[in-house]
Amino acid sequence: MMVPLLCTAARPAPRGLALLLVACLLLLSGCKNAPEAHRFQGPVFGTGYHVTLYASLSKAGYAELDAGIQAELERVDELMSTYREDSELSRLNRYPVGVPFFLSSPTAEVIRESLRIARLSNDAFDVTVGPAVNLWGFGPEGRPDRVPDAEILASALARVDIHALKLEDGHLIKTKPVYIDLSGIAKGYATDRVADYLESWGIEDYLVEIGGEIRTQGKKPDGTPWRIAVEKPVSSERSVQKIIDLGSAAVATSGDYRNYFESDGIRYSHTIDPRTGKPITNRVASVTVITERCMTADALATAFTVMGAQAGLEMAERENIPVYFVVRGEDGFDIRMSPAFENYLEGTVQEGKDP
Numbered sequence: 001m002m003v004p005l006l007c008t009a010a011r012p013a014p015r016g017l018a019l020l021l022v023a024c025l026l027l028l029s030g031c032k033n034a035p036e037a038h039r040f041q042g043p044v045f046g047t048g049y050h051v052t053l054y055a056s057l058s059k060a061g062y063a064e065l066d067a068g069i070q071a072e073l074e075r076v077d078e079l080m081s082t083y084r085e086d087s088e089l090s091r092l093n094r095y096p097v098g099v100p101f102f103l104s105s106p107t108a109e110v111i112r113e114s115l116r117i118a119r120l121s122n123d124a125f126d127v128t129v130g131p132a133v134n135l136w137g138f139g140p141e142g143r144p145d146r147v148p149d150a151e152i153l154a155s156a157l158a159r160v161d162i163h164a165l166k167l168e169d170g171h172l173i174k175t176k177p178v179y180i181d182l183s184g185i186a187k188g189y190a191t192d193r194v195a196d197y198l199e200s201w202g203i204e205d206y207l208v209e210i211g212g213e214i215r216t217q218g219k220k221p222d223g224t225p226w227r228i229a230v231e232k233p234v235s236s237e238r239s240v241q242k243i244i245d246l247g248s249a250a251v252a253t254s255g256d257y258r259n260y261f262e263s264d265g266i267r268y269s270h271t272i273d274p275r276t277g278k279p280i281t282n283r284v285a286s287v288t289v290i291t292e293r294c295m296t297a298d299a300l301a302t303a304f305t306v307m308g309a310q311a312g313l314e315m316a317e318r319e320n321i322p323v324y325f326v327v328r329g330e331d332g333f334d335i336r337m338s339p340a341f342e343n344y345l346e347g348t349v350q351e352g353k354d355p
Contacts, residue, residue: 044073047211054205076190080182100171118162121303126274128178131156157277187211188298215250215294244344250294254301255286273306282308283328290322
């Protein structure tokens with residue numbers, strides 16, 4: 001998890017895992033002479049959004065910008081929410097098997113990226129995993145009274161298959177009755193939408209955070225990069241594990257240290273491996289990923305969590321992806337990171353580097 005180093009108070013982490021709002025300065029004293037930031041915030045997607053930017057607009061201009069930010073978020077919600085019966089995604093989930101469904105450009109973009117991350121990660125990321133998530137009690141249906149037996153698990157797993165999604169010429173065809181849930185990537189996409197909207201106004205220095213997913217551009221007023229802290233993955237406290245200099249990039253974290261349940265002394269993670277239908281057992285406590293687009297970081301954070309540190313680092317090094325693993329060891333936490341992530345450790349960020 002990422003902890004912000006803002007000059008204002010941070011809000012609690014949504015669902016126990018998030019990248020909180022980032023950072024004016026590491027030291028509060030550094031905020032005294034900084035230009036005043038303009039901030040927008042509010043509820044969205046069952047969590048909240050925060051936007052911090054530096055610009056010179058009129059009062060009417062900031063009001064228009066605020067309305068535009070909310071319009072971007074509403075657009076994503078009306079397309080990709082599973083809680084709205086009239087959303088595009090809900091209509092898609094009700095659509096018959098084998099019949100082409102014409103997708104809007106945003107939804108097609110998100111599903112296309114979901115399919116790409118699935119291929120890249122050997123199906124560790126799967127937007128059809130919902131039936132298995134619900135079976136283990138981490139969905140809207142609530143927690144089961146007992147661990148599901150093999151027969152029930154096999155029935156749920158039969159409905160998890162990202163290969164049943166065929167995207168062609170803007171149309172999606174389901175080859176079997178699967179249920180699509182974009183919650184593992186949609187917040188990241190919404191973060192990108194807001195960031196792109198700010199850039200369309202010519203705003204060069206900003207931070208956007210939605211439900212813990214973050215994208216930044218430019219610098220803070222003192223010329224230093226946006227700075228973020230990776231939270232130590234323990235549920236009993238809020239403390240910093242590592243500071244990173246983000247610069248202009250996107251970052252997402254996935255982990256299970258605030259969302260799990262125990263049964264008969266066994267801890268069950270909320271992260272479900274879509275290939276087995278079971279909670280992960282790879283001892284990964286959290287994964288932090290840095291990329292150019294936030295929806296990519298969002299999806300990859302989940303994929304790496306499922307893959308585990310060894311397989312995840314092999315993929316990250318092959319694809320030159322900055323990733324930081326915190327793994328439970330015998331005597332605490334072990335840290336493993338890809339070479340690309342080292343460029344973002346505090347004081348080492350390289351201006352102009354493409355994440």
